Amino acid sequence: MIPPRFAPILFGFILSGFMSFLVSAIATVRTVGLVEGFISSSIGAWLFSWAVAFPTVLVVAPITRRIVARLTPQR
Template identity: 65%
Template sequence: MIPPRFAPYLFGFLLSGFMSAIVSGVATFRAAGLPPGFGGLWLGAWLTSWSIAFPSVLVAAPLIRRLVERLVRR
C-alpha cells in the first residue's frame, strides 16, 4: 500500500493519465481517422501528452485549489 502522504501525487498521476488518454484519443482520431495502426498512433500521442500532463497537474493543482477557494462562497 502507498502511504497517505502520497495520495495527492497518486491522484494527479491517475487523473492526468486518464484525461490525457481521452484527449489524445479524440485528437488522434480527428487528425488521422481510424487507420490501421491507430492504437500505436494513440499510444504514442498519449505517452507524450501524459509526460506533459502529470507535471502540469502537480504544478497547477495547488493554484487551482486556491482559486476555487476564492470563487466559492463559504
C-alpha cells in the same frame, strides 16, 4: 500500500493519465481517423501527452484549488 501523504501525487498521476488518454485519443481520431496503426499512434501520442500532463497537474492543481476557494463561499 501507498502512504496517505502521497495521495495528492497519486491522484494527479491517475487523473492526468485518464485525461491525457482521452484527449490524445480524440485528437488522434480527428487527425488521422480510424486507420490501420491507429492504436499505436494513439498510444504514442498518449505517452507523450501524459509526460506533459502529469507535472502540469502537480503544478496547476494547488493554484486551481486556491482560485476555487476564493470563488466559492466558505462555511
